[in-house]
Amino acid sequence: MPYHEFECSKCIPERKKHAVIKGHGEDLTDALPLGYLNTIPGTISERGCAYCGAKHVIGTPMKDVIHLSHGPVGCTYDTWQTKRYISDNDNFQLKYTYASDMKEKHIIFGAEKLLKQNIVEAFKAFPKIKRMTIYQTCASALIGDDLNAIAEEVMEEMPEVDIFVCNSPGFGGPSQSGGHHKINIAWIKQKVGTVEPKITSDYVINYVGEYNIQGDQEVMMDYFKRMGIQVLSTFTGNGSYDDLRSMQGAHLNVLECARSAEYICNELRVKYGTPRLDIDGFGFEALSNSLRKIGLFFGIEDRAQAIIDEETAKWKPELDWYKERLKGKKVCLWPGGSKLWHWAHAIHEEMGVEVVSVYTKFGHQGDMEKGISRCEEGALAIDDPNELEGLEAMEMLKPDIIFTGKRPGEVAKKIRVPYLNAHAYHNGPWKGFEGWVRFARDIYNAIYSPVHQLALMDITKDEIPDNGFQTQNLLSDKNLSEEATFSTILREYSGKYDCLADIRKKEYPEMVLTKKLNAV
Incomplete structure (x- = not known):
């Protein structure tokens, strides 16, 4: 097993099994690090918690909802406005965040009365919003507050409102992925099937695992519309609460991010018999194959192919221009979950860059398997790295750029490595044919930025x-x-x-x- 031991982690020998270097002729049985385990004490993990995975990733993109956290205000602020989940209702869900603001006294005496007071005040403050999601935190879970009972009590007193309760405290899983699972299952158990859908097409889908980061969803929705497909609901980017209650009416669940939303697709298949089809909106080849699969399911392959031909003719020359200039550039692909494997092969084949490292903070073994299998030999794969390991990896690999989140990205800038925000994008959307070219443009601009070239100078000795x-x-x-x-x-x-x-x-x-x- 080609384990890689970081110098900074030698005092924690268990970390050795969480990083590997893919060698010549090795398959996944030889080059797979341990993953999706509880963080080893002392490693100072940068993972998100299960509450974060439920609220920040899955829940918050719902647009016409008051998102209220029952817990200390810090939990709420930590999961507010850090991703660009835009919506067509003036971004209501991004502008406001809500918390019951539990204090020490509430831990001792309970906070159910406080929660009810907050729910009523929130609805009165925004009378046009009639839907709410309540998220449990570690504090309210540890003292045993009954969120479901309070929600039922309010709905009896205010019959025009509807409330969804997500019991996903921070300690509810090894990482934020545990929260993905909990909110998926809670939604289908509590809300799916409580609204009858309005069907307007012979081809009806739920678009699942799509969060409309900088308009990603709108790009894909345009393709579906041109194919004559009705999107009944989007789980959950720019998604309407009541539309998502009618998910049972779709003919097909089209799944984009398998790491965050495969759970609800699997439950919809068991409960309603709705088939699941996994797609990929990133990259010309992957997107083309995805549109063909959807077309094949409904028997409208010709419509899908027409879109593919038109978009490829329009944007492929642009992509080729960037590929010629990005060829051979070294990339650390450190995005988190499914982008690990959505991007690894596509950016190498279609943009010419070399993926020298992949890592995941919350991905499961399956994510790492797919990511490593799509990397070149010599790639360093890491599960749940901390800041020191990330720095050491960059010093060793000397990448031209990294794709990651804001925290490790800002660290990279300090050692003069440019980064692109893989979670919220720099200048998205990045999905679709045009979006993929936009992604290549952002990579090009980051690497060749004149400002970045100046940042590489040592002002203590270089002539300015x-x-x-x-x-x-x-x-x-x-x-x-x-x-x-x-x-x-x-x-x-x-x-x-x-x-x-x-x-x-x-x-x-x-x-x-x-x-x-x-x-x-």
Whole structure:
């Protein structure tokens, strides 16, 4: 077994089995780290808790809902506005967060009266919102507050409202994935089947495991609409509470993020006989195959193929332009869960980058299996790394960029490694054909950013140029003087293009700037 032992973790020998380096000819039985286990004491894990997985990942994207946490206010703030789950109701669910604000006295004397008071006050503060989700935290779970009883009491007194209770305290699983499972199961047990759907098409799906990060869902919804498919509900990005109560009416559950939402698909299949079809919205080949599968299920393959042909013809040349300039760049793919395997093979084949490491904070063994199988030899795979291990990995691998969350990403910037936010994106959406090109553009801009090149300088000994972003001796296009500057170009073309990459591509195809920056 090719275990990798970090120098910083030698005092915790159990950590050795949580990292491997994929060697020549090794299969998954030889190159699979331990995963989805309780965090080893002393490793200072950066995982999210089960409460976070339930509220922050699954619950909060529901748009017409008051999301109230029964616990200390810190739990609520920690899971508020850190992802871009946009919605078409003026982003109500992002603007406001609610907490019962439990204090020490409530731990001693109980907090059920406090919870009821908070529920009533929240509905009065927002009279147009008639739906609520209550999330349990460690504090309210430990003292045994009966959230379900309070919710039933309020619904009897206020019959126009409906309340969903998610009993998922932070200690409810090894990581946030435990919360994914709990809210999936609670939703189907409490709410699915309580509303009759309005069917308007012969082809009806639930789009499951989609959270509308920066508009991802809208890209996919456009494809479904062009195929004549009715999306009954989206679990849960831009999802309506009552639409999600009618999930039983779909002909097919189309599953995007298997790590967070396969549970409800499996239960819908058992309870209502609804089949499950796993898809992938990232990458030209994966997305094309996904649309074909959906088309094949409904017998409308021709509609799917028409979209694929049109979008590929429009966007493939753009992707190829970036691939030529990203080829061979080293990437640490540290996103968390399913993106580990959604992206690993696709970014290598379609963008030319080399995946030198994968890790997951909350993924299960199956996620790591798929991720490692899609990586090249020599890739370092890590389960539940901490900050010191991440730093040591970057020092060893020397990646050109990492895809990760904000916390490890900001750490990477301190050692002059650029990062893209794999959880909330930099300039998304990244799904769909155009979105995949946008992802490549963000990678290109991060790696070749002139500001990042300046960040690589050591101000204690390197000479600092006094011409700012001047491109002297870097431009060869006949239309530009050698004294031209980035700021001049951006001012001139800011009204036409939204990024420097577009300017280079569309206006100055012969520029040798990329080659020069590669040599820096």
